[in-house]
Amino acid sequence: MTSASVLFDAPGPRARVRNRIISVVTLVFVAMAGWLVIAKLASKGQLTAAKWQPFLTADLWRTYVVPGIAGTLTAAALSIVLALILGLLLGVGRLSPTTAIRRPCAVIVEFFRAVPVLIMMIFAYFLYALYDTFPSKYLALAGVVTGLTLYNGAVIAEIVRSGVGSLSRGQHEAAAALGLSWGQTMRSILLPQAVTAMLPVLVSQLVVALKDTAIGYQITFVEMVRQGTVIGSTYGNYIPALIVIAALMISANFALSAAATRLERRLRRSRQGTQPLEAEAIEQGGAPSALIEPGD
């Protein structure tokens, strides 16, 4: 926050009064907006007990919410584990001294970062359906996990690459001076240090995976958002249902994001060892970095 406070002078008496006025006006404005929303909800009968009552019954949670949470967590967990493996392979492949390995890995990474996850999910879903790869019960899950694994794997590959890139040159040179081969250097010198640097970003990537399971909504995957709409149509309470689902989602993701930030701060505090990558550095993904940076 140092640069934020450098944008304005320490408030004097007049500025303090003005800031207080702005604060009050904003709060009044927010309160009015909130009141409008509530009035609108009430006039449409969205605040009646009948709309919210179902959320107090164990039945609703057992029938709808818990399967949704289970679906979301299963898909997120499976895809993050598979994405870690894929990302590690592709990321190390991109750093390989052999052009024949480096180039294809670069192409794969850029491809899966440029194509929308939903397109990959739809493709995988119909592909598995066509070749009967999975029992129909697991078809949607397989489609979601495939899409998320390919996308997150490509993003993690970039995280691995920048994690190794963030280490000082001396590490590489010292390993070479000791006569270690490229594979030995990678395995026993660079990757263990890079993992520390990557940890916060990897946790943020978990948030992305968790959020993106909702895209599976469109290939009929049973996850939280779909279950929210099912509750909405069963009990006729779309707004309360989506609000409850959103609250669950946001609190889980918020806790994970906070953990990532805390992890980053903690790693940054320790003087020795490698400095962590910023937790949000790569979250959005998508820019073809290899094409921007001259030389691969």
Add this chain to the structure above:
Amino acid sequence: MEVFTEYRDQIVGAFWTTVQLTVFSAIGALILGTALAAMRLAPVPTLNWLGAAYVNVVRNTPLTLIILFCSFGLAQTLGMSLVDPKSPTSIVDSNFRLAVLGLTLYTASFVCETVRAGVNTVPLGQAEAARSLGFTFSQNLRIVMLPQAFRAVIIPLGSVLIALIKNTTIASAIGVAEAALLMKEMIENTAALILVGTIFAVGFLFLTLPLGLLFGRLSKRLAVDRQ
């Protein structure tokens, strides 16, 4: 290739919708995101708090949920309408505009964080010099900080835009006739899975890869020269 010629007009139309969704949402998100960033940097704690709350809530919500909320919640349950109900294309327009609304609200939180990161890259001396000239906070932000901040974050903003292009596919959840919806329809109708998959993957490559290049070049050209 028969499939391709048969569906050519529809494919072009679907990608055109994707582009339109992107352009409108990008403009909206840039404005809202910059306003949010200004709120988070402002000297008024209430504004800081509001901006932070917005970003934290929206960024942690799945986009699918936001877009469904716009459709089921705002439009169907609350009866909020973004279109003239008498116009003959009101249903299509309504879904399109609701999708733009959802994409704008979602992307604005990422734009806000990117712009804020950009402000942090501007050297302290710039803001100090502006303050010593007697600039107020808003002058400082408008005239000194933001122009430099935007130039510093052209590549990250490009990433946000590319992510937005990919995210427009989620608008198919409320039936906007963009690329992903047509892809599903084409696979179901033609069974030419590999061909259809390739067409749409290549379509998105055409949209995203040149943008990445463009933003890389722009960022080099517009970089602030710091000696």
